[in-house]
Amino acid sequence: MKKSKEIVSSPVISIQEGQEVGIVKELIVNAEKKGVEFLLVEKSEGVREGEIMAIPFRETVGVGDYAVTIESQSALMDLSKMNIAGNLLDKKVEIIDEKVITKKGKLLGKIVEYTIDAESGSIPLIHLVSEENNGEEKDIPLEEIISIGQQLVIVTEESIKYVESKQEAVQEAQASIEKKEVPVESIMPFESTSENEVEVSDEEQESQNTGSSVEMFINKQKQYLLGKELKRDLKDIEGNLLAEEGTVISEELFEQVQEMGRQKVIELTMLTE
Incomplete structure (x- = not known):
């Protein structure tokens, strides 16, 4: 048994690579299952250093006093491509302080x-x-x-x-x-x-947004995407061309996309790969 605060901030160790690959930043709770479904991890190794990734709890090998262990880096999943994790993030079930x-x-x-x-x-x-x-x-x-x-x-x-x-x-x-x-x-x-x-209510929802998982995800994606080049055309929610292939993502473009919602931020990420 582990308290939630004992897991957050733990290093994530890949057994196969024999190295630390990230730090646990937050736990994503599945309210229906009454359990932790994903660990949000800030990557500390490789070309995507600093990006927020997700590890399904079932993919952990161990949750110890010092670290969370996984078999290999392949257990780290791209959060922007995971509808399941995205849905749970949107629900923002915190448990603590409820x-x-x-x-x-x-x-x-x-x-x-x-x-x-x-x-x-x-x-x-x-x-x-x-x-x-x-x-x-x-x-x-x-x-x-x-x-x-x-x-x-x-x-x-x-x-x-x-x-x-x-x-x-x-x-x-x-x-x-x-x-x-x-x-x-x-x-x-x-x-x-x-x-x-x-x-x-809308007012209560707004008050919970500060420091939420969604905010952290958006901020990390912004840091990751700024300066990257679009591999395909980007269109707005009405299908109109917003930015052509080859456009370098600026802060202004990112904010335009952010105003269209989290799904558009995810789409923007996918268009750079």
């Missing part, structure tokens, strides 16, 4: 951390604090989680006992989790959005 409420609407607290099964990527425990418990950290196990949304985590009414009970009861719950094998579904392929997922 409020936890019961099915009947009782607020239990705010999530400060979550535990990850280092073998499967599943999330067997969420850790939360509340004013009622004087900031003492409490744990709720996976089987009590109904849904994970962009702003809220919904849990069963039975979850109240984990928050309001004494520490001995919490430890007993943790012991039962370690004895029980947590069922893990295959995290591929990606399925449609869960009906239970909580929608976020």
Whole structure:
């Protein structure tokens, strides 16, 4: 078991090449599967140094105290060509700092951390604090989680006992989790959005954008693309010619494309290869 903060900032080591190939920058959570599906990695080796890549959690060989290991650099996937990872990025399920409420609407607290099964990527425990418990950290196990949304985590009414009970009861719950094998579904392929997922208002969505995975992806793509040459003509969303083959990508051109949406940024990346 690993806490999410123990994985972020870990070096990524390729076993075949025997070298560090990147740094874990963020974890992408699949809310429907209640697990980590991808690691966002900033590449530190090769011609695409500095670019954000993705590693499917199932492709990791190990998640250790010092590093995340993969078999070879081939496990690093181009994020701009991965619709699955892109869809999950757009949902921006952060988990940490999300409020936890019961099915009947009782607020239990705010999530400060979550535990990850280092073998499967599943999330067997969420850790939360509340004013009622004087900031003492409490744990709720996976089987009590109904849904994970962009702003809220919904849990069963039975979850109240984990928050309001004494520490001995919490430890007993943790012991039962370690004895029980947590069922893990295959995290591929990606399925449609869960009906239970909580929608976020435009104002709340905007407030979450700062420092988000999407922003990081766009900024990294901008750094990577500026100065590169188009291999084919670039058209706008209406099919009109925006830039001809051979055009060098400038900051002005990138911003024009960015205003058309993330998919157009992905298309721009593909037109340089």
